[in-house]
Amino acid sequence: MSTDSxxxxxxxxxHSRRASVQxxxxxxxxxxxxxxxxxxxxxxxxxxxxxKRNFNVxxxxxxxxxxxxxxxxxxxxxxDGDYIAFQIKADDELSASNLLxxxxxxxxxxxxxxxxxxxxxxxxxxxxLTAKGRRDRVRLICSEFANRSKVTILDPQYxxxxxxxxxxxxxxxxxxxxxxDVDPLVMEAxxxxxxxxxxxxxxxxxxxxxxxxxxxxxxxRADLVSNRHISDALNVVDMLSNFGLPLDFVIPSEYQFNSSxxxxxxxxxxxxxxxxxxxxxxxxxxFEGWSERPLVSLAYEASARYELKGxxxxxxxxxxxxxxxxxxxxxxxxxxCLLDLxxxxxxxxxxxxxxxxERLLELNWGEPDDVxxxxxxxxxxxxxxxWLRELLQTTAAKRTDDKDxxxxxxxxxxxxxxx
Numbered sequence: 001m002s003t004d005s006x007x008x009x010x011x012x013x014x015h016s017r018r019a020s021v022q023x024x025x026x027x028x029x030x031x032x033x034x035x036x037x038x039x040x041x042x043x044x045x046x047x048x049x050x051x052k053r054n055f056n057v058x059x060x061x062x063x064x065x066x067x068x069x070x071x072x073x074x075x076x077x078x079x080d081g082d083y084i085a086f087q088i089k090a091d092d093e094l095s096a097s098n099l100l101x102x103x104x105x106x107x108x109x110x111x112x113x114x115x116x117x118x119x120x121x122x123x124x125x126x127x128x129l130t131a132k133g134r135r136d137r138v139r140l141i142c143s144e145f146a147n148r149s150k151v152t153i154l155d156p157q158y159x160x161x162x163x164x165x166x167x168x169x170x171x172x173x174x175x176x177x178x179x180x181d182v183d184p185l186v187m188e189a190x191x192x193x194x195x196x197x198x199x200x201x202x203x204x205x206x207x208x209x210x211x212x213x214x215x216x217x218x219x220x221r222a223d224l225v226s227n228r229h230i231s232d233a234l235n236v237v238d239m240l241s242n243f244g245l246p247l248d249f250v251i252p253s254e255y256q257f258n259s260s261x262x263x264x265x266x267x268x269x270x271x272x273x274x275x276x277x278x279x280x281x282x283x284x285x286x287f288e289g290w291s292e293r294p295l296v297s298l299a300y301e302a303s304a305r306y307e308l309k310g311x312x313x314x315x316x317x318x319x320x321x322x323x324x325x326x327x328x329x330x331x332x333x334x335x336x337c338l339l340d341l342x343x344x345x346x347x348x349x350x351x352x353x354x355x356x357x358e359r360l361l362e363l364n365w366g367e368p369d370d371v372x373x374x375x376x377x378x379x380x381x382x383x384x385x386x387w388l389r390e391l392l393q394t395t396a397a398k399r400t401d402d403k404d405x406x407x408x409x410x411x412x413x414x415x416x417x418x419x
Contacts, residue, residue: 003075003082005178006051007119010073010084011152012178013047013171014122018362019160020254021129021355026164027156028128032070032090036126039163040086041071046168048073050175050306067113068106070124083114088124094137100144107151120150127156139408169316172306176298177323186320188294193321197247198233200272201321203265204289205314206230207277211287212299213309221283224265229311231264243341245334248322250363251341255356257348339416357413368412 030036041062062072073084087106089099096102103123110121125141127134142153177186193201206227210219224230235256240247270279276289290296299317302308308316342357349356361368 003119006048006073006075007084009051009175009178010044010047011120013166013174014152014154014162015158016166016170016174017161018155018157018359019165020252020351020359021157023160023165024127024129024156025131026128026160027091027126028131030090030126032088032093036088036090036124036163037070040088040124043163043166044071044073047171047175050172068109069113080117082117082119084120084122085110085114085118086122086124088126090126091128091131091134094125094127094134099137100141103141103145107145107148118150120152123151123153124159125153125156126159129156135410142408167315167319169306169308169312170319172302172308173316173320173323176302177320185294185298186323189292189298190321190323192292192295194248196272198236199230199264200269202227202230202233202314202318203269204273204276205317206311207285207287208289208296208299209310209313209317212303213313219285221265221279221285224285225263227311229314234262234264239341243344244337245341249334250322250360252359252363255345255349255351255360257345335416353417354410354413357416358409361412362409368409 062074068087069085070088071086074081075084087103087110089103093099107121107123111118123141123145125138127138129135129138138153138156145151145153177183192204196204203224206224206229207219210217210223236251237247239245239251239256240249265273270277276287276292278286278288280286295317298320299313302313302316306316338357338360342353342360345351345356346353
């Protein structure tokens with residue numbers, strides 16, 4: 001396994017999913033040496049242990065270093081090895097007046113110590129984003145180091161998820177998907193995630209996982225109807241259909257509010273799945289999707305490599321199929337539907353509109369500059385929604401005033417809600 005593969009897996013694992021702003025409040029109680037350094041070291045070791053179960057990789061993770069580094073990964077691909085370094089700042093350290101100069105000095109020290117073998121340097125601001133002024137401090141760090149190569153400033157919401165909330169099956173799915181540039185099996189199997197709705201996909205994966213895990217046991221329709229993971233998908237399906245958004249649109253669980261007494265999987269679901277699942281007259285369910293060789297191979301591989309069975313295997317496969325190699329495509333109409341969705345989510349959750357919109361934008365549309373750049377291209381219909389044209393004009397004006405401005409989804413969310 002190459003150094004590039006390790007670097008890619010670490011980056012994607014650190015950016016796999018965002019926690020809520022409220023979750024980051026937990027950083028306020030955590031100390032640099034007692035909590036944060038040991039936890040980051042432990043989580044990185046867990047991640048790389050998953051890599052080691054897949055490939056021959058020699059590494060070690062060390063904490064409480066010096067030379068501008070708190071935690072360092074050493075990947076031994078040759079005699080010297082390559083290094084991925086992390087400099088952590090606890091929440092109570094972020095208010096220091098010399099924060100930027102300290103970060104600069106520590107980054108310089110790390111470059112001096114590790115030289116060309118330093119392949120990536122992470123600045124880790126463990127900020128309680130609910131505290132006054134903390135988000136501005138993080139954005140100040142981002143702005144200062146925006147143009148430095150091989151430097152990443154971690155978003156506290158991503159960081160909290162990685163340190164304290166990520167599921168092991170999600171982590172194993174990331175290793176499988178990103179240990180190579182593109183895993184061909186995952187790419188071939190992922191068409192199912194776009195061709196089936198969430199209920200249908202979970203029904204298919206639950207059936208396959210049953211066959212892989214307990215091939216000698218009969219699966220009945222009642223087993224699938226009572227499967228909570230399948231029925232919970234109704235929230236997502238109802239919300240997407242009600243607001244006209246694509247079925248692969250990501251809505252975090254805390255934003256899901258529609259409920260239904262409908263029994264799923266329904267007869268219509270089984271009709272759609274008839275190519276892969278057979279339901280006989282006695283309600284016995286059998287898996288007939290052996291032609292989906294990439295998906296079947298991934299299931300058996302995960303069962304053997306990670307010892308995943310039953311529901312955990314199904315969750316792993318779902319996480320793997322929904323991993324995005326590229327941002328979801330979008331249309332101006334999707335944005336208009338999105339604003340309607342945000343209005344209802346806010347009514348249900350009482351969460352601030354800008355936070356809801358920021359997270360939905362980020363989860364589904366990648367980086368702000370990429371999306372706005374596409375919308376501003378010659379292909380964009382000049383007769384599109386007035387609010388979107390206004391957004392583009394406002395954004396262009398901001399960039400003219402400050403060429404070093406880093407446009408974040410928070411900026412975009414605020415602009416959208418102002419239109």
